[in-house]
Amino acid sequence: MAVVLQKGLATAMLAVAVLPLTKGIFYLPGVAPRSYEKGExxxxxxxxxxxxxxxxxxxxxxxxxxxxxxxxxxxxxxxxxxxxxxxxxxxxxxxxxxxxxxxxxxxxxxxxxxxxxxxxxxxxxxxxxxxxxxxxxxxxxxxxxxxxxxxxxxxxxxxxxxxxxxxxxxxxxxxxxxxxxxxxxxxxxxxxxxxxxxxxxxxxxxxxxxxxxxxxxxxxxxxxxxxxxxxxxxxxxxxxxxxxxxxxxxxxxxxxxxxxxxxxxxxxxxxxxxxxxxxxxKGNPDDKIHWFSITNSTMIVFFLAGMVAMILVRALHRDISRYNESTAAEDAKEEYGWKLVHADVFRPPQTMPMVFAAMVGSGVHLLVMTFVTLVFALLGFLSPANRGSLVTAFVLLFVFLSSFAGYASSRIYKMFRGTDFKRNTLVTAFLFPGVVFSIFLALNAAVAARGSTLALPVGYFFLLIFLWFGISVPLVFVGSYFGYKKPAIEHPVRTNIIARGVPPQPWYMHPALVIIFSGILPFGAVSVELFFIMTALWLHQFYYIFGFLFLAVLILVATCAEMTIVMTYFQICNEDYRWWWRSFLCSGSCALYIFLYSIWYLAKELQIDEKVGMMLYFGHMTVFTFTFFLLTGAIGFYAAFWFNHRIYSSIKVD
Structure with missing residues (x-):
């Protein structure tokens, strides 16, 4: 409780500090009704x-x-x-x-x-x-x-x-x-x-x-x-x-x-x-077709997720019962599958563990921000009547929830037995904002050359810099500090000093094939809702069905978790314990389908005939898909991590 109070107090003080610089940044127009007299x-x-x-x-x-x-x-x-x-x-x-x-x-x-x-x-x-x-x-x-x-x-x-x-x-x-x-x-x-x-x-x-x-x-x-x-x-x-x-x-x-x-x-x-x-x-009368489509896809995704969970639970129950029962020595020699890699399954990844921790932390940050934003939207604070409130909420919530990124990243990095804590925190603080800000600078220069109102005024440019370096980065360090203070996550099995060799894998378990296939179902869970979002964003319409969006996000979380667990189970059954990056990429690969969908949407629904307009479109869609990649990747990793902890804590290891 003390930690929460300290973090809340720090956030409140920083919020008060930034208030004089925002010039109406928290203003929500149109909330109170106004009455008129005749002739007024x-x-x-x-x-x-x-x-x-x-x-x-x-x-x-x-x-x-x-x-x-x-x-x-x-x-x-x-x-x-x-x-x-x-x-x-x-x-x-x-x-x-x-x-x-x-x-x-x-x-x-x-x-x-x-x-x-x-x-x-x-x-x-x-x-x-x-x-x-x-x-x-x-x-x-x-x-x-x-x-x-x-x-x-x-x-x-x-x-x-x-x-x-x-x-x-x-x-x-x-x-x-x-x-x-x-x-x-x-x-x-x-x-x-x-x-x-x-x-x-x-x-x-x-x-x-x-x-x-x-x-x-x-x-x-x-x-x-x-x-x-x-x-x-x-x-x-x-x-x-x-x-x-x-x-x-x-x-x-x-x-x-x-x-x-x-x-x-x-x-x-x-x-x-x-x-x-x-x-x-009210929108176009054909919207009713999309309502039915959303309901249909929701039921299908829930049905598939339930079937996958049932099959998986039954298979694991049989495996665990076989591994735990007392058998003769000669039967023990016939052991195969995921139990054989118990001494390597929690071995830290050899490829860029710091970047992996930073990406997971950024994904957790974005996931928390998404749910908090949706809660505010469902309560009516981000309705179209409050002009600019949705974008303002995205920016401010991202800034003031930055401690989640530092906390999650530090916990993962400490679990990997990392020692360069300051560098890990800096990578976490600059990974996602740095990519987004670089794309933003390029787009801002392009629209400024055209004299567009999208070009950010100098005062607001420095306001964003202050929000990033003055609030977001320090909050990442605050979250990292509390994450590093906690003891490292303990695994249910010990890891050997010498790594076990990975046997040749069947063709259908090739990493590229598994990763690409895993993103289909999560993309299907949000494909219909994605059409509404794209239409509101690029055809200048209002987006207001936040209830269905909240439901779609919940389905997305469940689908990413289910698909990643299934793919991780198949992987360790084939004695391949290198699941860290693959779990992240399996669920994160649905971002690839979103980017491909954006190309199809551009060809079928839009008629952009300006080079700068094309830059704006692909620049924004790149940011959107990168955000989706980090968010869904973090969901997949935590699902696989929880799954491995559960199954390896249920078996008897000599």
Whole structure:
């Protein structure tokens, strides 16, 4: 208990030390509901521009849209910055609660060749603009051709489109903001009566983009008041804007563009504030197919794991009974299989034992971080309403749980009778973060050269350095210190000084074949859920089914453990006691299938046509697969280690 209190106190002190530097890093937006009065100003924020074809986000005002004379940025947390969000809180779009505003003018932009080329390039690359009202992202209603009555919603709206080989710009936006009203009985101050209170809250934010070549009389005014009161023959209350092919705002044929908008307030009696995100999380109607697929794969994996466990227990029970029963001397000579390697099975690995200990420690660290993150997600702290909270949780939990890596690594390294404890701790502290940070630096340089919002600002760059060197590395040393203080793990059998020779192995026990085969079932356990994660990550959708993800992780842990135990049993039955690295690689090999799946997903689901976009894709997927490799590898090692301890402590050794 004292050790736990010391570690908790140290973590708390470090957390307090980093608070002044984080600048809102723990801010969770949208938690508390806000009520509006009629006529009250409602702020519209603009966010980044995104494209699934390039995967490179840009600042909204990187295109020549309407913008105020001075752009004011919104405070963002670490997660928002890392995913490329850049939110500006002042725009030329004016919204007043429950006040209908048709045919409002935002601005007029004169188009030169450079501005036209920017818009044309953005349209060709299918960029979408993202707005925010009351913490709700803008969404566009889409239709499923197979189910016309069952609509779904897509975040953001397109910059423009192509018609007859000409590029047109969506310069008129119809904002449809839904609100919900509740009547509440509030006691008066004196307590003698009841006062009726009306609470109005925003519960939806949809837009309809239109392209129209506006027509007006006379010359364009210079006074701002006159601009706001401009009248158009192409837009009025009686004749709302529609997308007509003969009046599209084509960039090739026009040298000016007038940005206009409608504000339409719609009362939604069926959607309370607590359920306003249901619309955004509904997704494509075909999602039901994936729900059934997840359930089916879950049942199959549980069934296979149970069958493997039953067969394994029965076989081991027979072996242990035969080995432990009193037999004649001549019968003892016929002993074979896993008992013959009892004096070598716990011999430390000859190949890179320090690296092995560091990889196991990193895997334990990532596994603990994964489960803690999922617990927070299941409790609702990491919902999509809290922008950037999921990425922020990943970073902070990784940093503040680093002591698990040092503790697990030191325990393994001490079991191997290692003596260079400081070097082992340093390798553990820099193994996973070093690989990830190296990839991050390369990607950050690439996106910074393109002017993308993914490029990390200098202040946040030094914040990450501080979190790594100032908190994570010291916590690894703290965990290592407590790990080294504990006595070394004792094995149930003694290890001989001279190693036993390994007999020739059958072809089906070749290490490469065993390792590759072992990763199939763990990959199958998460393949369906992986599709949802990839879709959310690369098609800019929300991921919110954390319950199924938690179940998939549990199945993954069970499957990795079962497969590794089976392969380790076959290995030692063939008198091959070199199971340390193979147990790690057997379960970790499912990361290979994830990387191969990412290549298939790129070919079938994505259309990335930018070199930097391809770098981002494979860079992120490399980090993802490396994380998966360490996490599942640690699961396999501990399963095999527990299995060997159990069976060799159950036999009588002379």
């Amino acid at each position: 100003s409602v702020r519209l924020f603009v966010n980044k521009l995104t494209s699934t074809k390039t995967q490179i986000p840009y600042d909204y005002y990187s295109l020549p849209f309407c913008h105020p004379s001075k752009v004011q940025g919104e405070s963002e947390n670490l997660g928002e910055v890392l995913v490329g969000d850049r939110i500006e809180k002042n725009t030329l779009y004016e919204l007043n609660f429950k006040v209908q505003a048709p045919c409002q003018t935002a601005c007029r932009v004169l188009l030169d060749k450079q501005k036209k080329d920017k818009f044309i390039k953005a349209i060709d690359q299918e960029y979408r603009a993202h707005w925010i009202v009351d913490n709700l992202p803008v969404a566009v209603k889409a239709h499923n051709d197979l189910r016309p009555d069952d609509a779904f919603f897509i975040r953001g709206f397109p910059v423009g489109g192509i018609q007859d080989k000409k590029h047109f710009l969506f310069n008129h936006i119809r904002l449809m903001i839904k609100y919900h009203e509740e009547r509440n009985d509030v006691p008066t101050e004196g307590g003698g009566g009841i006062r009726r209170s009306l609470t109005s809250r925003i519960v939806g934010f949809l837009v309809e983009p239109y392209s129209v070549r506006h027509k007006y009389e006379g010359t364009w005014p210079t006074a701002e008041a006159e601009v706001k009161s401009m009248k158009y023959s192409t837009c009025s209350i009686a004749a709302p804007v529609t997308n007509r092919q003969d009046s599209l705002m084509t960039l090739e044929d026009n040298d000016e563009v007038i940005f206009t908008y409608d504000v339409e307030w719609i009362e939604d009696k069926a959607t309370p504030w607590a359920h306003r995100w249901d619309l955004y999380l």
